[in-house]
Amino acid sequence: MRVKSVGFVANDFLTVKKTSRPEIPRKAIYRLSIYLRCLHRLKTNGIRTVASEALAAAAGVKSTQLRKDLTYFGQFGTRGLGYDVQQLAILISDVLGTTRLQPVILVGVGNLGSALLSYRGFQQEGFEVVAAFDQFSENKRSRKFTTPVLAMDKVPEIVRKHRVKMALLTVPPEAAQEVANTILAAGITGILNFSTITLQVPEEVVVNNVNLAIELENLSYFIQQ
């Protein structure tokens, strides 16, 4: 089995979570998200404690990896008893900053942006798209969304009002850098970039790239064998 999964990489060490967290690797944070989802499923199934081996197997990692990841933010679990499912879920959620609904904006209501606006799954996972932005704002559109679609000049106001830090960037590649500059100037510090260009951003800004077509192309290559 070849799995390009969110996880499975070496890591550093961090004991105090929010005050000095520069050392924890991105891959470990991805694994926390996976553990959290496994814990949610366990909880749904009425399971209250879980052995590290069982949780690791559900997440597709080795139990040594799981234990190492969890030591980043303190030591949990009782030998022979395992982890308290609910307690661990709350702790991970707190580390990830998803204990409360987080506001995000979506910029670029074209093809993919429209699809994502009609996707209600973000809210279930703790993220609320408070507004969308496009060069063609709401009045000129045929399709209506429950999320307001505003003109780009409203970005600073909305970002300030809702204290938004994260943006989904779904504009065409030729517009992506300019739009990124605009939203960063408004106070955005994290971008989920769906455009296919490599964004140039300041040191303190975080960019995660998602490209569905590239994921398909990658599959396409490997299944040709």
Place this chain on the structure above:
Amino acid sequence: MRVKSVGFVANDFLTVKKTSRPEIPRKAIYRLSIYLRCLHRLKTNGIRTVASEALAAAAGVKSTQLRKDLTYFGQFGTRGLGYDVQQLAILISDVLGTTRLQPVILVGVGNLGSALLSYRGFQQEGFEVVAAFDQFSENKRSRKFTTPVLAMDKVPEIVRKHRVKMALLTVPPEAAQEVANTILAAGITGILNFSTITLQVPEEVVVNNVNLAIELENLSYFIQQ
């Protein structure tokens, strides 16, 4: 700048592309997709040749990385002249298997599946969603799609008829493994897995995982600093 990008990792060597390609690393294949998009943009802008330094800069990699990646499938570019934009684009497209429109199926027409079905970007990138499948097939749905939504028992027929090898899996986590087993039995060999579980699949099957909520959570962690 911290960028979790598709790329930037060490790699192995491969000279003959389709006959013996086991050694080429996944990260290099991701980079080919990025190079291809840069080349498309150059072509659109009427640029016919490009120096490796310029192409590498556009793709956000070092030129040594670019040259190394391209040697995987032969040696290109003329010293002092650079790469022929169109020729290199065709070659990369051929390596990735996207010179012709590739059929894919989508399984699970819920929240995210519906959003992806209304996304027309796949076709632009060389992939055609020939059919979607759901336990609730077309007749019981209010929303209509241009792609047919069929019952799960039609998977083998469609996969055979269109010679489909790839599937987008957008079912809930509790159903994902069972559905994966079904589509693999029908002949699918590559899965773009949007569910949050780690799929157990045979050695020869390729799984790429995509989870938008996890990407947002990951951003959420890093912007808390």
